[in-house]
Amino acid sequence: MPLRAKVTIPAFGTTSKMSTASEPQIPKELPGDEPDDVLFSSLYGVRLVELNRPKKLNSLNGSMVRKIFPRLKEWEKSQLANIVMLSGSGSKALCAGGDVAALALQNEKGLAGQQASTDFFGLEYKLDHVIATYPKPFISVMDGITMGGGVGLSVHAPFRIATERTVFAMPETTIGFFPDVGGSFFLPRLDGEIGTYLALTSERLTGVQALYAGVATHYFHSSALGNLTARLSELVFHDRASLAERLDLVNRTMAEFSTGLPSLQEEPIQLAGSLRSAIDRCFGHSTIEKILQALEKETEQKAWAQKTLETVSQRSPTSLKVTLRQLRLGQKWSISETFQREHHIAANFMSHPDFVEGVKARLMSKPPRQASWQPATLADVSADQVDKFFSIPKGQKRMELLSERDYKQYPHAHYGLPSENEIEAFARNNSSLQKSQSVVIRDFAAKWGAKEGVREKMAEVLARRTLTTEDGVQWK
Incomplete structure (x- = not known):
């Protein structure tokens, strides 16, 4: 049996408290839930989940979550269901987020409304955790706007497809909230301070930039999605194939449908070069005040720093401080603890005036x-006000999850582009770097299965992190 969650905060206890007497109760549809807001279909071995509120950019609500839960649990046990694919109806969005306007109006009704909103977030986070720990290949198609709740439905899956229409962002600090849906886990695990920058500024990543930043694992032109789905539906897994073997087969099959990345001349890597260095320099501090001071002193990227200062100054001060604390603590949280902790943070925001005002x-x-x-x-x-978001009142239990699976690092991260740390480790231990960057890039790309984007990312990292001297190439 997988290990249960290890936690470091006494208020959460020492282990993930899962029910052993019976299976956790799976949420089901309620009277009054919207009809057809999620569509389900099958194509041989592929099970398709389509969010179907295109007029609202497929924004997520409780009705949709309650429909998805039982299907995922049913397919988890079915020998006929090989792969799950999640997408959004229409061409504009996978999911633009949770239906926060409805939650804000609900919160104005007092404690009962705030509790109902908190319950929605609990329901949403349980679904995100099921996806993050799903025992079968899961593919999220980030075609169009993928923000907030849409990020929770995608970034924890082993396969995340970006297209030319992808627009990724975590805009929560603009509405007096925090980057939830597992943001505490995935944002600090992006390269350098990219996650901190995206969380505090709500900066958008479009198209292939989601791949380069580590948010997506694959990039396809949207026109290839139909053929890719048809090909995946034909895959046959051996009965005794492990999850890793199944995922590897899916990954190899997806590579067959590569449509190529936009050229760097057409779309250069956005978070690269001196800008990326400035992001790491300015956003690596332990307080918001120090981050702002670093931006004020930034000279190499002065125009960017000034624009970023103006952006951050418009955000909720409470959201900024809670978010930075969340990201620093989240580096050590497991995926299970992440959603349990975020549920408590969300509950505090539901009773805070900034959320309703921001929405x-x-x-x-x-x-x-x-x-x-x-x-x-x-x-x-x-500091006491911020502490409140991270402490559990005496006698209050943490949210029960619907899966006992847990981890502290994404187990399937190797299906995306290599991290900067992996590139550095390889380059430092490769003597050919002293002679030729092109050779070490070639060798590393081969190690990574010639995955699209590896050469481009490694070239950017080496250009930014190394110097060419009389003695050869030296790591900074």
Whole structure:
């Protein structure tokens, strides 16, 4: 049996408290849930989940989550279901996020409304955790807008497809919230301080940039998706094949449908070069105040730093401080602890005035207006106020999850591009780097199965992190 969650915070206990007397209760549809907001279909061995609220950019609500749960659990046990693919209806979005406008209106009804909103987040996080620990190949198609709740349905899957229409962002600090849906786990595990930068600024990644940043594992032109699905439906797994063997077969099959990446002349890597160095320099600090000071002192990327200062200054001060704390702590959380901790953080935000104010100002006001945050400044947000988001009241239990599987690092990360740390380790231990960068790039790409994007990413890392001297190439 997989190990249960190890936790480091006394309030959470020492192990993940799963029910042993009976199976956890699977959420099911309720009277009044919307019809057809999720469509399910089968194509031989592939089971398809299609979010179907295109007019609302497939924004996620409780009705949709309750429909998906029983299907995933059913397919988990079915020998006929080989692969699960999740996508969004229409060409505009996988999912633009949770239906936060409905939650904000609900919160205004008082404690009962705030509890109902908290319950929705619990339901959503349980689904994200099931996807993150699913025992069969799971593919999320990030075609179109993939934000907030859509990120939770995609970034924890072993396979995440970006297309030319992908628009990825975690915009929660703009509405007085925090980058949830497992953001505490996946953001700190991106290269350098990319995750911190994306979380605090809500910066968008479009198309192939999601692949380069480590958010997506594959990039295809949207026109190839239909043929890819048909080919995957034909795969036959041996009865005794392990999950790793099944995933490897899916990965090899996906490689057959490669449509090529846009040229670097057409689409250079966005978070690269001196900009990427500035991001790591400025966003690596332990407090928001120090990050802002670093941005003020930045000279190499002065225009970017000034724009970023203006962006961050519009965000909720409470959200900024809670988010930075969340990212630093999340580096050590397991995937299970992540969702349990985030459930408690979300509950605190449901009773905080910034969430309702932020949603109304940014999403419900026409035109959008600047929110009036409470507290209004970083100086007014005390350490005690931030601590409240991360401490559990005495006697309160943490959320029960529906899967006992757990891990502290993504077990299938090798299906995406290599991390910067992996590139550095290989380059430092490869004597050919002293003679030729092209040789070491060739060798590393071969090790990574000639995956598209590996050469481009490694070239960028070497250009940024090495110097050419009389003695050869030296790592900075």
